[in-house]
Each structure stands twice: as structure tokens, then as C-alpha cells.
Amino acid sequence: MHMELSPMEVISETKPSGNYVFRAQGLSKTFGHVKAIRNVSIELRRGEVLALFGDNGAGKSTLTKMLCGVYTPDSGTIEIDDEHIVMKGTRDAEDRGITVVHQDLALAPDLTVLENMFLGHEILRGGILKPFGFLARREMAEKTESALQSLSIRLPSLSLAVKDLSGGQRQAVAVARANMWSRSGILMDEPTAALGTIQSDIVCSLIRSTADAGAGVMVISHDIPRILEIANRVIVLRHGEVALDEPIGSLSRSDVVAAMVGLAGADPEDKEDNK
Numbered sequence: 001m002h003m004e005l006s007p008m009e010v011i012s013e014t015k016p017s018g019n020y021v022f023r024a025q026g027l028s029k030t031f032g033h034v035k036a037i038r039n040v041s042i043e044l045r046r047g048e049v050l051a052l053f054g055d056n057g058a059g060k061s062t063l064t065k066m067l068c069g070v071y072t073p074d075s076g077t078i079e080i081d082d083e084h085i086v087m088k089g090t091r092d093a094e095d096r097g098i099t100v101v102h103q104d105l106a107l108a109p110d111l112t113v114l115e116n117m118f119l120g121h122e123i124l125r126g127g128i129l130k131p132f133g134f135l136a137r138r139e140m141a142e143k144t145e146s147a148l149q150s151l152s153i154r155l156p157s158l159s160l161a162v163k164d165l166s167g168g169q170r171q172a173v174a175v176a177r178a179n180m181w182s183r184s185g186i187l188m189d190e191p192t193a194a195l196g197t198i199q200s201d202i203v204c205s206l207i208r209s210t211a212d213a214g215a216g217v218m219v220i221s222h223d224i225p226r227i228l229e230i231a232n233r234v235i236v237l238r239h240g241e242v243a244l245d246e247p248i249g250s251l252s253r254s255d256v257v258a259a260m261v262g263l264a265g266a267d268p269e270d271k272e273d274n275k
């Protein structure tokens, strides 16, 4: 109906009232006797950067994996586009416009950069682009090149296997891939952990501009000062529970650290009666 709309514009055209990427309530996840996530409610709004902080083992990755369909919550609900969703894999999340960059990356090491960028999106090859035949590959290469260029990533070749890239290059490809396919939201688990200073700054400004363009971005990081500069809201997890959930306002690094270590009046022992 409209010409030349980017996927994100299509979403805002068709879902003008959808302010939330997702809303989750009362999520819990237990592994054996480890309560990794306990009664966590979290929502991501379009246009915001939500920083998710917490010490090692606080439950950030577990929470992210529930929000993108890798893990099924033991209890709680996830709502996307005003609908309760039970996701059975990341494809279910991607179909709803939410992409994820996992801490452990989840690229296919033996496939090339180009193949990784389109992994799981065969519909493009068999569907929309099918009438163009051999042109499909050129379109894919152009799309990939511009996605990489927007991150200032220079690679020797798109035909290189991902296992032959450096750790930082690999992470950059994963970020570019998520950015290319997201429509409403991106979840990033430590997107800058393997990146140098310059690349980290580029990824952070890309996160900010992605949110400014209308998507919601949830970013997990241990680089608190850098992320505070681009965040609209902060959630801190401690021992699997929400210890702080506030707009950025005048939050400082020390407020965040205090909540992470339990010095902000957020001792989970005091909240046992919430369950």
C-alpha cells in the first residue's frame, strides 16, 4: 500500500497504538534448585533504550531468553501486541518483530557472513525475492553491506566463514544482523563485551538511533557509564529479582551499583512476602 517503507515504518503505520514491544508479568524460572528469575515484571516501550544491569548470575541472560522464546517461563505471562504469547523459539519472537543478540552470540560458525545475516529468513529467498531469481543474492549482499556499513564494520569478504572472523568482528555481525531484522524491538545481551572502544561507541550510538527511529532496545551490559549515557530507563536485577526500575532521571552509576549489591533498600529478604 505504501512504497519504499522500511519494516519499522510499516509497523508504525499498521500498529499506531502499540506503545509496547512487550509486557511481561510475574516471570519466574528455576534451574534445579537455583531460582534464576523470581516474579519479575518488565516492559519495553517503543522508542526507549532500557538498560538491564545486574551482577554476574543475577539472571539477566535467563530473563532475556524467556523474552525471546529460548526458555519457557515456569510462571508468568508475556504480552506482545496486546496478545498473550507462548513462544517456542526465537523464530516466534522474530516473527513478531523482536530480534536478539545473545551473550553467546548464536551465529552459525561454519556459514559465511552473508548466510548468517539471512539465517532463518529463507522466506526472503523463496518468497518476496523469488521472482528476481539470481538477483536475490545481489540484493542480499547489498542489504548486508549497508547493514555492516551503518556499524562501520569492514570485513575482508562476506563469503568468509564466521569462525574465521575475530571475536569483535563476530559480535559486530551479530549486532548488525539483529538490527537488520528487528521491527519493533531488539534485545542485546552484552553487545559491546568483545568490542574495542571505538566499536563500542558506534554500537551505543546505533542503539540510541535505533530507539529514536521508533524501536525499543533492551541492552544488558556491565559497562554502566557508557550505557547510562544512552538509556531512558534502568532496571537492576539482584538474585533474580527487580531491585530497581526507574527512569534515567538523575540516576548515577553509584545508584545502580548500590542496587546491584543490595545497598539501596532493595534487599530481597525484605520482599519475601511479595510471593
Ligand SMILES: Nc1ncnc2c1ncn2[C@@H]1O[C@H](COP(=O)(O)OP(=O)(O)OP(=O)(O)O)[C@@H](O)[C@H]1O
Pocket: 031, 032, 034, 035, 036, 054, 055, 056, 057, 058, 059, 060, 061, 062, 063, 103
Ligand atoms: N541452563 C542453566 N542451567 C542451570 N543453571 C542455570 C542455567 N542458566 C543459568 N543458570 C543459573 O541461573 C543464574 C542466572 O544466570 P544468568 O546467566 O541469567 O545470569 P546473568 O545475569 O546473565 O550473569 P552474567 O552477567 O554473568 O552473564 C545463575 O546462578 C546461573 O548459574
Ligand SMILES: [Mg+2]
Pocket: 060, 061, 062, 103, 189
Ligand atoms: Mg548473562
